[in-house]
Amino acid sequence: MLSNVQKATRGALSIMTVRQELAKLLQQGIRRSQEVGALPEFDIPPVEVTPAKPEFGDYSSNIALQLARLARMAPLRIAEIIREHLPPTDMATLDVAAPGFLNFRLRPTWVAQQVLAIEAQGREWTRSQVGGGRSVQVEFVSANPTGPLHFGGARNAVLGDTVARVLDRVGYRVQREYYVNDAGTQMRKFGETLFARYAQVLGEDVPVPEDGYMGRYMIGYAERIVREHGRRFLDMPREEAIRALTDLGLSLVLEELRQDLADLRVVFDNWFSERSLYEDGTFEKVLAMLRERGLVYEKDGALWFAATKLGGDKDEVIVRSSGEPGYFASDIAYHYNKFIIRGFDWVIDVWSVDHQGHVPRMKTVMKALGIDPERLTILLYNLVTLKRHGVEVKLSKRAGDIITLREVLDEVGPDPIRFMLLTRSNNAKIDFDLALAVEQSQDNPVYYVQYAHTRIAGILRKARAEGWTRWDDGDVHLLTHPSEQALLKKVLDLPDLLITVAERLEPHHLTYYAQDLATHFHAFYRDCRVVDPARPELTKARLRLVAAVKLVFAHLLEDILGMSAPEVM
RNA sequence: GCCCCGGUAGCUCAAUGGAUAGAGCAACGGACUUCGAAUCCGUAGGUUGCAGGUUCGAGUCCUGCCCGGGGCGCCA
Numbered sequence: 001m002l003s004n005v006q007k008a009t010r011g012a013l014s015i016m017t018v019r020q021e022l023a024k025l026l027q028q029g030i031r032r033s034q035e036v037g038a039l040p041e042f043d044i045p046p047v048e049v050t051p052a053k054p055e056f057g058d059y060s061s062n063i064a065l066q067l068a069r070l071a072r073m074a075p076l077r078i079a080e081i082i083r084e085h086l087p088p089t090d091m092a093t094l095d096v097a098a099p100g101f102l103n104f105r106l107r108p109t110w111v112a113q114q115v116l117a118i119e120a121q122g123r124e125w126t127r128s129q130v131g132g133g134r135s136v137q138v139e140f141v142s143a144n145p146t147g148p149l150h151f152g153g154a155r156n157a158v159l160g161d162t163v164a165r166v167l168d169r170v171g172y173r174v175q176r177e178y179y180v181n182d183a184g185t186q187m188r189k190f191g192e193t194l195f196a197r198y199a200q201v202l203g204e205d206v207p208v209p210e211d212g213y214m215g216r217y218m219i220g221y222a223e224r225i226v227r228e229h230g231r232r233f234l235d236m237p238r239e240e241a242i243r244a245l246t247d248l249g250l251s252l253v254l255e256e257l258r259q260d261l262a263d264l265r266v267v268f269d270n271w272f273s274e275r276s277l278y279e280d281g282t283f284e285k286v287l288a289m290l291r292e293r294g295l296v297y298e299k300d301g302a303l304w305f306a307a308t309k310l311g312g313d314k315d316e317v318i319v320r321s322s323g324e325p326g327y328f329a330s331d332i333a334y335h336y337n338k339f340i341i342r343g344f345d346w347v348i349d350v351w352s353v354d355h356q357g358h359v360p361r362m363k364t365v366m367k368a369l370g371i372d373p374e375r376l377t378i379l380l381y382n383l384v385t386l387k388r389h390g391v392e393v394k395l396s397k398r399a400g401d402i403i404t405l406r407e408v409l410d411e412v413g414p415d416p417i418r419f420m421l422l423t424r425s426n427n428a429k430i431d432f433d434l435a436l437a438v439e440q441s442q443d444n445p446v447y448y449v450q451y452a453h454t455r456i457a458g459i460l461r462k463a464r465a466e467g468w469t470r471w472d473d474g475d476v477h478l479l480t481h482p483s484e485q486a487l488l489k490k491v492l493d494l495p496d497l498l499i500t501v502a503e504r505l506e507p508h509h510l511t512y513y514a515q516d517l518a519t520h521f522h523a524f525y526r527d528c529r530v531v532d533p534a535r536p537e538l539t540k541a542r543l544r545l546v547a548a549v550k551l552v553f554a555h556l557l558e559d560i561l562g563m564s565a566p567e568v569m
Numbered sequence: 570g571c572c573c574c575g576g577u578a579g580c581u582c583a584a585u586g587g588a589u590a591g592a593g594c595a596a597c598g599g600a601c602u603u604c605g606a607a608u609c610c611g612u613a614g615g616u617u618g619c620a621g622g623u624u625c626g627a628g629u630c631c632u633g634c635c636c637g638g639g640g641c642g643c644c645a
Contacts, residue, residue, distance in 0.1 A: 050585065062587060065625075075625080099625060101588075144645075186645075302643050313572090313641085320643040327645050356573055357640045382574075383639085424582070427574055429638080431581080444607090445593070451607050462604045500585080512583065512592080519592090522608060531604055546604095569607070 015129055017495040021091060022059055022104050023047040029086040030063070038081045042070040049104070051493065057095060057103035058489060064100040075100025111488050112479040118491070118548040119472075123555045126495045130502065131171030137338060138164040139272075140350035141261065142179035145253045146190040147217050148404040149260055152352070152384050155430065157405075158421045158562075159381050160350040161266040162507040165560055170502045175344070178257075178268045179334065182250055183275040184327065189213065191246030195238070197222035198245060202231050215402065221252050260405050264414050265562040277333040283325065286336045286369075287318070295368050305332070305368070312364040332365050339371045348377045348505070356380055379505055381426040387433045412437040415563045419446045422511045422561070445515050450566055452518035453557065455525060456550040457567040463531050463543055471547075474540030483520075483527040484545060490520040491552050498560070514556055521549060 016024070026047045033039040045066060052060035064079035071078055079096040086094055092104040118125050140160025143153050161176070168174045181187070193212035200206060201222045208214065225233075225248055233241040254271065261267070277283050287303075290296045295306045301321035305328065308315055318329045338347050351358070359378045366373040386393040386403050393403060408417060416437035423445070424430050436444060463471075479488070497513050500506075530542040554565040 048585075050587090053588070056588070060587085065587085068625085097588080099588090181645080184645085300643080304643095317643045322643075324643090326643065353574070353639060355640085355645075358645085359573090380574085428582075429575085447607055448593090451605085455605065455608080459604045466604095504585080508583085515592080525604080526609055529604070569605090 015127060017128055017499065018106075018492050019049045019059065019496045020128075022049045023061070025086055025089060025091075026061055026063055026082060026102065029082045030067075032085040032087070033081050036085070038085065039067075039073075039078065040071055042067075045070075052103060056097060056101070057105040058092070059104040059106075061102045061104075062100070064096075064102055068100070106489060106492075108480050108485055109477055111485055111492070112476040114488060114492055115476045115479070115544055115548045118551060119544070122551060123559060125552075126169055126498055126555065126560075127171070128169070128495055128499055129171040130499050131167060131173075133171060133173060134345040135173045135175070135343070136167055136346040136348065137175045137177055137342075137344045138167070138348045138350065139177045139179055139338075140164075140348075141257075141266075142181070143257075144181050144186050145250055145257065146186055146213055147215055147253060148402075148406055149257055151386055151403045151405050151408050151432075154264065154405045154408070154417055155381055155384050155421045156350050156352060157261055157264055157266045158418050159379070159426065159507065160348075161562060162418075162422060162510070162560070163348065163350075163379070163501075163505055165562065166498050166501045166507065166510075169498050169560070172346075172502075175270060176268045177270045177272050179272050179274065180254065181274050181327075181330075183278060183325075183330065185324070187246060187250075190249060191242045193218050194221060194225075194245045194249045195233075195242045198225055198233060201226050202234060204234065221249050224252065225249070260409065263409050264405065264417065272334075274330050274334070277330055277337065278325070282337055282341070283329060283333040286333045287329075290332070290368060293368065305365075307361065307364045307368075310364050310367045312360065316361060328361070331362065332369075335362070335365060335371075335376070336369055339369065339375065344375075346375055346377070348379055350379045350381070353380045353382050377505070379426065382424075382429045384421070384430045384432050387431050387435075389435045390433065393434070408432075408434065415450070416444070416446045418562050419449075419511055422508050425506060425508050445511070446563075447569070449514045449518045449553075450557065450564070451569060452521045453550060453553040453565045454567065454569045456521070456546050456553065459530050459546055460543070460550070463539075466531060466533070468531065468539065468543065471540035471543040474542075474544045475537060476541055476544055478538050478541040479545055481524075481528055483524040484542075487520045487524045487549065488545070490517050491549060494552065494556065510556070510561060514561065517553070517556070521553075 026049070027044060030039065030044050030047075034041055045063075047061060047063050049059050049061045052058060064082060065075045067073075067078050068075040076096065076098060079100045079102050082102060083094050083096055090107060091110045092106045095103045095105070097103055138160050141149070141153055141157050143149055143156075149157075164174050164176050189209065189212050192209045196206045196208045196212070197218045201219070208218075225245065229248070233245055236244070258268075287296065290305065295309060296318065297304050297306060302317050303319035305316045305318050307313070316328050317326055318332070319325050335347070338344050349362070359380070362376060362378060363373045366376050386408075411434060417432075420432055420437060421430060437446075479485070493513065494517075497509060501509055528542060530539065530546055532539050557563045557565040
């Protein structure tokens with residue numbers, strides 16, 4: 001005999017979302033129809049259940065319309081047959097509507113009972129298993145470690161981090177990786193610049209190279225090195241000094257990046273060194289492999305990758321005529337490492353849209369390595385323009401002074417940055433307005449969402465102040481008011497939303513949902529007084545409701561969106 | 570020239586091939602002796618860039634064109 005709690009709980013045995021449960025019901029109904037001969041035999045296609053407009057119910061499926069051709073019957077008739085053979089359920093009722101939609105309406109008692117499920121499972125309540133424990137690596141940010149992170153990189157950080165958080169929730173084993181470009185020409189320039197700045201700090205007249213890093217932050221690194229190491233690098237051969245300073249500078253930059261990203265609540269599991277690909281022989285090994293497959297040839301003193309043999313647009317240089325491997329060489333070796341050496345089932349690279357031309361090349365590399373290109377997803381996102389009161393904040397490249405993530409963090413804090421950078425689809429450009437981000441106005445959705453959480457905290461404070469000490473015996477079946485039901489139904493969308501976000505890698509749906517959830521809470525607040533001494537039973541039921549909703553808000557804000565969920569504002 | 574992404578309400582943007590295309594802001598008009606008004610309610614606002622096509626059904630898919638952005642390097 002199952003208790004109500006166990007029945008209502010999507011427990012460890014069968015973790016299923018609302019849409020998954022309903023789809024399963026339809027599937028069973030179709031199979032049963034076939035068994036009794038009401039529908040002809042055919043392979044049942046995947047059954048999709050989607051949210052519906054309120055006038056049609058809560059969820060809807062067009063499966064009968066899709067089956068029309070397979071069953072060679074009128075969709076409306078098919079829908080009727082499915083409905084008649086649906087297994088009995090206390091979860092929802094099912095209606096048929098022209099031209100053949102199947103519309104579910106959740107039963108109020110079932111909806112109310114979900115409060116118990118949330119209470120029982122807490123922040124694990126949103127977890128699902130569509131990932132099936134497969135391993136996925138999300139590689140993101142990966143900006144050249146030659147200075148502080150540009151604010152534009154924040155979008156990459158927030159996008160990659162949020163995708164990683166969501167993939168974890170839906171049952172993937174996730175690793176977050178920062179690819180450190182510590183090899184190649186950019187590092188070389190960085191080292192030479194640092195050497196010049198270091199010498200200058202010590203009073204030597206060494207010019208910064210023509211194409212070096214002009215930003216003032218380089219002087220900061222130099223000063224710190226002088227402070228900690230004195231002038232000993234001037235006493236050694238120039239090349240040796242540059243090598244030593246490069247490594248020292250690199251560790252300073254990485255330390256800074258780590259801190260800036262941590263303050264944005266982005267933490268990596270691994271920092272992967274590009275240089276290591278050359279030091280441990282991976283590059284040579286992969287090169288030999290490509291050579292063996294006849295995909296490498298020499299021309300004009302350079303080594304080329306024969307991408308055209310695999311359907312690519314044009315061949316690519318792997319090793320330049322100078323003898324130095326290019327970035328493409330590293331990328332081949334790096335992805336070999338990801339898939340062959342470390343064995344990730346799935347890899348997501350997060351790139352800004354100006355690298356779009358590189359996508360087909362990476363897909364060709366996958367073919368060359370003998371790996372299914374489907375296992376690599378390149379997630380592209382559009383650029384961010386920084387504004388203040390609607391006016392673009394120009395970036396001065398000449399001076400090398402960029403608007404850094406650090407500056408914006410100091411000015412507006414992590415919450416608006418994270419939220420605002422998730423309010424647009426990946427393909428859309430974002431105008432980030434510094435003034436708006438801190439403005440506590442109606443224009444600012446960050447506060448709107450956080451206020452909902454704060455308001456609930458206020459209700460609970462009020463309840464305790466008035467002597468309500470426990471409400472765990474409240475009867476949730478009293479939660480029948482339309483606004484209570486609507487709020488709960490909106491809450492029930494979250495596990496399915498996380499699956500959608502994971503499938504489409506579109507985390508902007510989360511911020512829209514958060515606003516929508518807040519709107520539903522505010523509507524409930526308007527319609528239903530929670531603390532009411534005249535109605536103690538209803539008060540206890542509603543306290544259970546708002547406590548559960550508060551938990552969901554906190555979970556969404558903190559665990560999914562990486563923001564804070566304030567008790568007071 | 571070729572490739573990719575956008576074009577939806579005055580503005581900024583949503584919208585798995587589904588039903589009458591939705592939010593926020595701005596505009597206008599309302600609601601605080603009440604658990605926090607950082608809130609809520611109402612009004613108004615649309616030929617989804619243009620023209621064809623595919624089908625039970627198209628903002629969504631296909632073709633062509635127009636406008637904007639990006640990419641096409643022995644840079645990353």
